[in-house]
Amino acid sequence: MSDDGRLSDGSLSDGRLSKVGRTAFAVALARAIESERDDAWFVDPLARQVAPFVSVESMDKLSPGLVAWMAVRTRFLDELMLGAAGRGIRQFVTVGAGLDARAFRLALPADSTVFEVDRADVFTQKRALVLSAELAPVGSRREIVADVLDPAWTAALETSGWQRGEPTLWLLEGFLIYFDERARTRLLTTLAESSAAGSELGSTVDARAGAKRHPLWHSFEGVDLGRWFAECGWEATLTTMRQASAGYGRPVPPGRGETPTLVAARLAPVVDHR
Numbered sequence: 001m002s003d004d005g006r007l008s009d010g011s012l013s014d015g016r017l018s019k020v021g022r023t024a025f026a027v028a029l030a031r032a033i034e035s036e037r038d039d040a041w042f043v044d045p046l047a048r049q050v051a052p053f054v055s056v057e058s059m060d061k062l063s064p065g066l067v068a069w070m071a072v073r074t075r076f077l078d079e080l081m082l083g084a085a086g087r088g089i090r091q092f093v094t095v096g097a098g099l100d101a102r103a104f105r106l107a108l109p110a111d112s113t114v115f116e117v118d119r120a121d122v123f124t125q126k127r128a129l130v131l132s133a134e135l136a137p138v139g140s141r142r143e144i145v146a147d148v149l150d151p152a153w154t155a156a157l158e159t160s161g162w163q164r165g166e167p168t169l170w171l172l173e174g175f176l177i178y179f180d181e182r183a184r185t186r187l188l189t190t191l192a193e194s195s196a197a198g199s200e201l202g203s204t205v206d207a208r209a210g211a212k213r214h215p216l217w218h219s220f221e222g223v224d225l226g227r228w229f230a231e232c233g234w235e236a237t238l239t240t241m242r243q244a245s246a247g248y249g250r251p252v253p254p255g256r257g258e259t260p261t262l263v264a265a266r267l268a269p270v271v272d273h274r
């Protein structure tokens with residue numbers, strides 16, 4: 001990378017990332033493909049920077065079905081984030097942010113803050129892309145380098161300015177899939193316990209029956225999703241890819257997108273059992 005961080009010397013490449021970090025590039029590539037459509041649901045200026053740096057291996061894995069799924073989930077969570085801002089939320093925490101560009105591309109209130117949590121290697125590459133695209137956040141944006149398997153990550157979030165006493169929208173997009181049942185239950189419970197009244201959560205889950213999966217993925221197949229979210233402290237509304245996509249005017253092919261995979265949740269009220 002050159003002194004000003006621009007993409008001149010080939011140091012930017014998904015090959016420099018861990019296997020999980022590399023997935024962030026694949027998602028961005030899918031968003032770049034959506035951004036080029038005449039009827040694009042969003043235009044992602046950061047994703048558009050990514051295509052030359054995605055390895056052939058990652059490109060080969062990106063099927064049309066995956067591109068369609070990533071477009072739907074991006075729009076679904078865009079709308080959830082803007083809706084939360086309309087409901088007065090000003091703190092947005094993107095857990096496993098990858099190359100998520102919502103801080104730059106959504107019309108968020110100027111007094112909002114987007115806290116992005118991910119690993120150091122991902123942020124190093126993201127910074128170069130942000131500089132190259134000359135992007136500036138709409139409100140405030142903070143990077144929190146943390147591994148959420150380390151319980152200290154919420155303290156790091158607080159140090160960066162996140163206010164525990166204020167409502168938060170937590171975004172977990174393409175994220176829970178990397179955690180086994182125990183780790184994801186601990187994570188969602190931690191989020192609920194850390195959340196002020198009025199907090200919300202948006203997530204994707206993979207609960208498809210019999211689907212072929214990447215070795216890094218952990219499925220929710222067979223899990224009663226509504227019940228699991230409730231046990232973790234969240235009242236969840238579940239939507240299928242088919243429902244969401246049809247609602248946006250782009251039906252999916254027959255047989256695809258039938259399982260609930262998109263989650264919009266609110267913090268469950270605390271029940272006083274005394």
Ligand SMILES: C[S@@+](CC[C@H](N)C(=O)[O-])C[C@H]1O[C@@H](n2cnc3c(N)ncnc32)[C@H](O)[C@@H]1O
Nearest residue numbers: 021023024027096097098100118147148173174
């Ligand atoms: C598939 S990408 C999704 C990125 C982003 N949410 C999006 O949809 O564009 C998953 C991201 O989660 C991050 N990640 C995975 N495990 C993590 C962990 N334990 N702590 C922090 N980040 C993690 C990876 O580095 C990667 O950037």
